[in-house]
Amino acid sequence: MLLEAKSLRAGYGETQVLHGMDFAIAQGSITALLGANGAGKTTTLRALCAMVKTSGEIRFEGNRIDGRATEDIARLGVAHVPDGRGTFLHLSAEENLRLGAYTRKDRAAVEDDLERMLGYFPVLRERRRQQAGTLSGGEQQMLAVSRALMLRPKLMLLDEPSFGLAPRLVHELFGILRDIRSREKVSMMLVEQNAALALELADQAYLIETGRIVMAGTAEALKRDDSIRKSYLGY
Amino acid sequence: MEALIHQVVAGLATGGIYASLALALVMIYQATHLVNFAQGEMAMFSTYLAWTLIDAGMPYWAAFALTIGISFLMGILIERIVIRPVENAPVLAVVTVFIGLLVILNSVAGWIYTYTIKSFPSPFPPGMALGRFMSPHEVGAIGVTLLVLAALWVFFRFTPLGLAMRAAAQNPASSRLVGIRVGWMLALGWGLAAAIGAVAGMMVAPIVYLDPNMMAGVLLYAFAAALLGGIDSPMGAVIGGFVVGVLENLLGAFVIGNELKLSMALVLIIGVLLVRPSGFFGKVHVTRV
Numbered sequence A: 001m002l003l004e005a006k007s008l009r010a011g012y013g014e015t016q017v018l019h020g021m022d023f024a025i026a027q028g029s030i031t032a033l034l035g036a037n038g039a040g041k042t043t044t045l046r047a048l049c050a051m052v053k054t055s056g057e058i059r060f061e062g063n064r065i066d067g068r069a070t071e072d073i074a075r076l077g078v079a080h081v082p083d084g085r086g087t088f089l090h091l092s093a094e095e096n097l098r099l100g101a102y103t104r105k106d107r108a109a110v111e112d113d114l115e116r117m118l119g120y121f122p123v124l125r126e127r128r129r130q131q132a133g134t135l136s137g138g139e140q141q142m143l144a145v146s147r148a149l150m151l152r153p154k155l156m157l158l159d160e161p162s163f164g165l166a167p168r169l170v171h172e173l174f175g176i177l178r179d180i181r182s183r184e185k186v187s188m189m190l191v192e193q194n195a196a197l198a199l200e201l202a203d204q205a206y207l208i209e210t211g212r213i214v215m216a217g218t219a220e221a222l223k224r225d226d227s228i229r230k231s232y233l234g235y
Numbered sequence B: 001m002e003a004l005i006h007q008v009v010a011g012l013a014t015g016g017i018y019a020s021l022a023l024a025l026v027m028i029y030q031a032t033h034l035v036n037f038a039q040g041e042m043a044m045f046s047t048y049l050a051w052t053l054i055d056a057g058m059p060y061w062a063a064f065a066l067t068i069g070i071s072f073l074m075g076i077l078i079e080r081i082v083i084r085p086v087e088n089a090p091v092l093a094v095v096t097v098f099i100g101l102l103v104i105l106n107s108v109a110g111w112i113y114t115y116t117i118k119s120f121p122s123p124f125p126p127g128m129a130l131g132r133f134m135s136p137h138e139v140g141a142i143g144v145t146l147l148v149l150a151a152l153w154v155f156f157r158f159t160p161l162g163l164a165m166r167a168a169a170q171n172p173a174s175s176r177l178v179g180i181r182v183g184w185m186l187a188l189g190w191g192l193a194a195a196i197g198a199v200a201g202m203m204v205a206p207i208v209y210l211d212p213n214m215m216a217g218v219l220l221y222a223f224a225a226a227l228l229g230g231i232d233s234p235m236g237a238v239i240g241g242f243v244v245g246v247l248e249n250l251l252g253a254f255v256i257g258n259e260l261k262l263s264m265a266l267v268l269i270i271g272v273l274l275v276r277p278s279g280f281f282g283k284v285h286v287t288r289v
Helices: A041-048 A070-075 A093-100 A107-120 A122-127 A137-149 A167-183 A195-201 A219-224 A226-233 B002-032 B039-055 B060-086 B091-113 B136-158 B160-170 B172-177 B182-208 B215-229 B234-255 B258-275
Strands: A003-012 A015-025 A030-034 A053-060 A078-081 A155-159 A187-191 A204-209 A212-218
Touching (some): A003 A041, A015 A204, A030 A041, A030 A195, A041 A155, A041 A187, A070 A078, A070 B172, A078 A137, A093 A107, A093 A122, A093 A137, A093 B160, A107 A122, A107 A137, A122 A137, A137 A155, A137 A167, A195 A219, A195 A226, A204 A219, A212 A219, A219 A226, B002 B039, B002 B136, B002 B160, B002 B182, B002 B215, B039 B091, B039 B182, B060 B091, B060 B182, B136 B160, B136 B182, B160 B172, B160 B182, B182 B215, B215 B234, B234 B258
Parallel strands (some): A030 A187, A030 A204, A078 A155, A155 A187
Antiparallel strands (some): A003 A053, A204 A212
């Protein structure tokens, strides 16, 4: 397992959001995290990156990472496409991408990766020198995904990558994610409101309700499950 | 006419010094969103340090370089020891810490070096004068200032570390997610600001002479310069510095007299805050949701 969480709890101040979750992400797989608004999906991703107060055990490549600082976890190869996209609004699009590779020392490969990202998302090439805050929501989402990839992560945490995108762009983005997954050796944990979309892409899935995992299985199995179909897929 | 040109040139020389200190203010402002009131006293302390080294027989430029290095480390130490604990404290608490730092540095300097005014050497020999309008020190001070500004511009614009420092100042959360050690970037910012202040102090000391209160006026002008240019704009701070320097000299010489010069800085500060709080080059940030 690439990542394992055991009795993971997290919260903000006095309010506890996650009440002991156990889950795992297999090497090279895409794991979807499904659930309604406020179930704790975003908090789960934040907990993995030490962005919220957390207790429990988190192992990445077998080593404990709970209690380590956010920047150290990033340096281990965990890239986070955060809720709200996390754009550096006043920097150019290219500077945003370069920051993704800040911890890398292989300068030449970084240049190659930059080109590759602009290949995945041609619109970013046009916007390269533009202040990132002037990019549209969809463009910023692509920027966030490619900024995360610039780290050459082992694990990518994606928080609602479809949020605010036009349906055509969502389709395009998920196509690219599928493409990236087959070309680069990167595992992903995907948080999505759009369960149908997520289950289409994912291998494994967890369903959470109010900070607890209520169902786990392969994406295929969850797709066929009656209660999931009624509550989250809507047919 | 000749007097006018001379005043403008002298204004540019002191303006460059205001520009440096204003830039130091802007750097800390960008990271903490607060004005470091102790910036001037930090520069004063650095200048005393340089004086000590020169007094002990060290050649000027060696003392100059060593002072910059030590000031850089002192800036980092101040951030780590004094500022870090109040990082998340309310604004007034931090401002109080800044003012405390100001008073402490001022008093310690007075205690060690006494309040007697000392002269501070200029590294630019009298033979270097360019024409009859500029003294060698004025030419030298402008040159050193421009060099510092150019070096900073290159650093922030073209190096990964400079980019990381800008990123950390504007979006700490995202910066951590890409692996930037945000706390250290802030400390580094303090180190750089202290180093720039040291240069400003050593350049202004031959003009205003060395005493523990030497930077009080300079800091006010620098503050006016930073506000005029826009407190979040490094380029604005630099231009503001030169404008304030020239304005100060011209008004002092021809209009209001030397006694009221410092009031001009205060009037300027209030004027900018009333009429155009973002200054002339304060960036208009565009954000789309």
